[in-house]
Amino acid sequence: MSATKVTKICCIGAGYVGGPTCAVIALKCPHIKVTIVDLNQARIDAWNSPEFKLPIYEPGLEDVVRQARGRNLFFTTEVDKGIQEADLIFVSVNTPTKKSGVGAGFAADLNYVELATRRIAAVANSSKIVVEKSTVPCRTAESMRTILEANSKPNCRFDILSNPEFLAEGTAISDLFKPDRVLIGSLQTAEGKAACNALASVYANWVPTERILTVGLWSSELSKLAANAMLAQRISSINALSAICEATGANIDEVAHAVGFDSRVGPKFLRASVGFGGSCFQKDILNLVYLSESLHLPEVAEYWKQVVVMNEYQKRRFSKTVVDTLFNTITGKRIAVLGFAFKADTGDTRESPAITLIRDFQSEKALVNIYDPQVEQDQIWADLAEASPATPLASIQKQVSICDSALAACKNAEAVVIATEWKEFREIDWEEVYRGMNKPAFVFDGRLLVDAEKLRNIGFKVTTIGRGERL
Numbered sequence: 001m002s003a004t005k006v007t008k009i010c011c012i013g014a015g016y017v018g019g020p021t022c023a024v025i026a027l028k029c030p031h032i033k034v035t036i037v038d039l040n041q042a043r044i045d046a047w048n049s050p051e052f053k054l055p056i057y058e059p060g061l062e063d064v065v066r067q068a069r070g071r072n073l074f075f076t077t078e079v080d081k082g083i084q085e086a087d088l089i090f091v092s093v094n095t096p097t098k099k100s101g102v103g104a105g106f107a108a109d110l111n112y113v114e115l116a117t118r119r120i121a122a123v124a125n126s127s128k129i130v131v132e133k134s135t136v137p138c139r140t141a142e143s144m145r146t147i148l149e150a151n152s153k154p155n156c157r158f159d160i161l162s163n164p165e166f167l168a169e170g171t172a173i174s175d176l177f178k179p180d181r182v183l184i185g186s187l188q189t190a191e192g193k194a195a196c197n198a199l200a201s202v203y204a205n206w207v208p209t210e211r212i213l214t215v216g217l218w219s220s221e222l223s224k225l226a227a228n229a230m231l232a233q234r235i236s237s238i239n240a241l242s243a244i245c246e247a248t249g250a251n252i253d254e255v256a257h258a259v260g261f262d263s264r265v266g267p268k269f270l271r272a273s274v275g276f277g278g279s280c281f282q283k284d285i286l287n288l289v290y291l292s293e294s295l296h297l298p299e300v301a302e303y304w305k306q307v308v309v310m311n312e313y314q315k316r317r318f319s320k321t322v323v324d325t326l327f328n329t330i331t332g333k334r335i336a337v338l339g340f341a342f343k344a345d346t347g348d349t350r351e352s353p354a355i356t357l358i359r360d361f362q363s364e365k366a367l368v369n370i371y372d373p374q375v376e377q378d379q380i381w382a383d384l385a386e387a388s389p390a391t392p393l394a395s396i397q398k399q400v401s402i403c404d405s406a407l408a409a410c411k412n413a414e415a416v417v418i419a420t421e422w423k424e425f426r427e428i429d430w431e432e433v434y435r436g437m438n439k440p441a442f443v444f445d446g447r448l449l450v451d452a453e454k455l456r457n458i459g460f461k462v463t464t465i466g467r468g469e470r471l
Ligand SMILES: NC(=O)c1ccc[n+]([C@@H]2O[C@H](COP(=O)([O-])OP(=O)(O)OC[C@H]3O[C@@H](n4cnc5c(N)ncnc54)[C@H](O)[C@@H]3O)[C@@H](O)[C@H]2O)c1
Pocket: 012, 013, 014, 015, 016, 017, 018, 037, 038, 039, 040, 043, 079, 092, 093, 094, 095, 112, 115, 116, 119, 133, 134, 135, 136, 165, 166, 167, 168, 169, 279, 280
């Protein structure tokens, strides 16, 4: 099947996925005009900012945007024009967990996908390949096709593809430059395969063809949920083992190393932590749980649900350890929380474990100092307000302060809690931190980040996740 040549791409959604993904396509395919559209004017303005103050922090992204923006990469709020001009459209809008209605708390909210799809149907005046980039439940492509076909003009045909994104935040650009695989799902019809080839030929500009996998539509949609569920499952497994380590005196680093050395298991994603965060893992597992329940597979639903249950347990267990260790009360005590992002090298705070920990410390009436090298203050206040809806922001601000350095956050604190694995926390002057703290000075390492022995030699009492050693 010969490939239709793609010359103009539109991406609906200029977020963490649409922005970096399509910026990289523009960089690698100078012959293709790429227009990224969004309804959010502030976001588009930031993408277009003359000083390249982009709306998201991602190592290497600025360089990509500097090279391509204005050449063949454009950011605009002119959604309709972007749709009309393009021969291929990525739908890369948000699909959060539903907050109300049927499936609330589990199912994906597909409203944004549906609205974007309806907009395509309403304004398109030529045939398009429509690519589902957002993470969606199995068979969403079918709903998109039904909407498009019911609303299209006579001379327009739409081919729907699924092309889930596997980038991780913090490493998005290197993941996009060298993906493990690109997955494209299509209907197994002649037209479906031709559309699949057209998209594959875009990626083939820089991705080796053996890494471009083509499968059926529903397999592609399910593979995305499956990949995230299995990655998160590894973290919950190692975190469950970290609890056993703490109770027995075993060391989770050693256990992970020994287990991961088996080539069938592999070493990656076995780092015990205070719990996984991010906008994807929990949402996608809950989505899989809902899908399983809808398919009358309660045992399957229960199996995947445990991954999230274990993650919640890990966060609660960690904050309880802090309280227990600080002589069973943290009322009025100052706790420095280092890191607010859900992982290092991103400013994203969605589902960050730090939010849960700080909420727990607040409810124990502690005073909390927060420092994160990338997260904006407004974002921190918004997240803390959302986490404690019954508490006015002014009351939260009496208990919580945001600091502009790790050293400032630790000043006069009783304890330091490492919530995000920012490299700079390993390198801070721990002797100076110690001098500025109340004694005994405690460190709780929720990310296996610091050299516990070195800190103990300075005088700290150190508790590390997954290590059953003495303070
Ligand atoms: N964040 C990640 O690392 C990641 C990785 C892989 C897949 N995903 C999936 O990709 C999708 C997007 O995630 P994200 O993190 O980029 O979300 P995001 O919230 O950062 O971005 C989505 C953007 O879509 C815009 N939007 C929504 N409806 C629109 C419409 N009708 N027209 C124009 N713009 C519209 C929003 O304004 C927003 O800027 C989700 O389904 C997510 O699960 C995310």
